[in-house]
Amino acid sequence: MRSSNPILNSEQLTKARHSEKAMTMGGTIRKALIALIMLIATAGYSYYLTVTGTLSTKVFIGCLIFAFIIGLVTSFSPRIAPITTPIYAAVEGILIGNISAVYEATYGMIVLQAALLTIAIIAGTLICYATGIVKVTHRFRSIVIGLTFGVLIFYLLTMILQLFHVPVPFMHQSGTIGLLVSLAILIIASLNLFLDFDLITSSIKHGAPKHFEWYCAFGLLVTVIWIYVEALRFLSRLRN
Numbered sequence: 001m002r003s004s005n006p007i008l009n010s011e012q013l014t015k016a017r018h019s020e021k022a023m024t025m026g027g028t029i030r031k032a033l034i035a036l037i038m039l040i041a042t043a044g045y046s047y048y049l050t051v052t053g054t055l056s057t058k059v060f061i062g063c064l065i066f067a068f069i070i071g072l073v074t075s076f077s078p079r080i081a082p083i084t085t086p087i088y089a090a091v092e093g094i095l096i097g098n099i100s101a102v103y104e105a106t107y108g109m110i111v112l113q114a115a116l117l118t119i120a121i122i123a124g125t126l127i128c129y130a131t132g133i134v135k136v137t138h139r140f141r142s143i144v145i146g147l148t149f150g151v152l153i154f155y156l157l158t159m160i161l162q163l164f165h166v167p168v169p170f171m172h173q174s175g176t177i178g179l180l181v182s183l184a185i186l187i188i189a190s191l192n193l194f195l196d197f198d199l200i201t202s203s204i205k206h207g208a209p210k211h212f213e214w215y216c217a218f219g220l221l222v223t224v225i226w227i228y229v230e231a232l233r234f235l236s237r238l239r240n
Contacts, residue, residue, distance in 0.1 A: 021210040028200055031085070031217035038089040039096065039221065046097025051105075060098055067091045074218055081214035088218065092225055103232050107239050114231040121227055125193040136198035144195055147188045179237045186230040192223045 049055035067088060074084040100111045128134040200216045 022207040023204055023210055023213045023216070025200075025204055027210070027213040028204070028216050031213045032220050035085055035089040035214075035217050035221050036224070038086055039093040039225075042090045042093025043097035043100065044093075046094040047101045047104075048097075050098045050101035055094075055098055060095065063091050063094045067095060071222070074215070078215040079211055081218055082211055085214045085218040085221070089221060092221070096225065096228065099229065099232070103236060107236055110232065110235050110239070113235055114228055117231045117235070118224065118228045121190045121231075122193065122224065125190060126197065129194055129197045134194055136194050141195060141198075144188070144191045148192060151185055151188055175237075179234070182230065182234040182237050186227065186234050189223065189226045189230050192226075193220075196220050196223055 046055060070084050070088050070091070074081055074088065077084075100114075103114075104111045125134075129136070134140075196216070196219055199219075203212055203216065
C-alpha cells in the first residue's frame, strides 16, 4: 500500500517491520497530540507577533523554506522523525499563525470557524473509517492519490503563471468557480485522512518500529495543516 501523503510511505514501514519495540495506536495518538500542541502554541505566538506588527517577512520566508526542507528530510529519513517532527510542528506553527492573523484581520472570526471545520472533518473521517462506512480499497487509494497529485500540479502551474504575471482569477478570487475549486480541494485534502488512518493501522498490524509513531504523527500533521489552510480559503470565498 502507498499513501498519497509521501510522509506515510509503506515501503519504509516494510523495511523496519521486525523492530524490537513496535509502534502502538496509543503511542501514535500521543505523539500526534504533542505535535499538534506545539503547532498551536507557536501559532498563537506568531499570531500575536503578526497582529502587533513584529513578525517580519524575512522570518516568514525563512520559516517557509526551513519547513519545506525539514519536511523533505523527514519524508525520506523516518528514523529522525522523533527529532524533526516537533521542530517541524513548531516552525509550521509560525507560518499558520501568520496566515491566520491575516485572514482574521480581513474577515473576522474566520479562524475559529476554520478550526471548528477542521476538527469536524477530522472527527467525521475518523468515525467513517473506524465504523467501516468508508473502506480504503486499492481503487479508493488510487483515486485519492491521483486527485492529490492533480492538486499539486495545479498549484505548481498556478505559481508558474503568477511568476509571468498571468492571473488565475478562480484561484485567488471569489465567485462560483473559485468557490467550487476551493471546495473540491478541501474535499481532496480531507480524503487523504482516510489513507493516513489506514496506513497507521496497517503499520501497527505489521509491527512497525517505535519511531514510526513520530513518523505517522508527522504525516497526519501535514494533512491537518493542509485541511486547515484550505478551510480558511473556502470560508473566505464563502464570505464573499
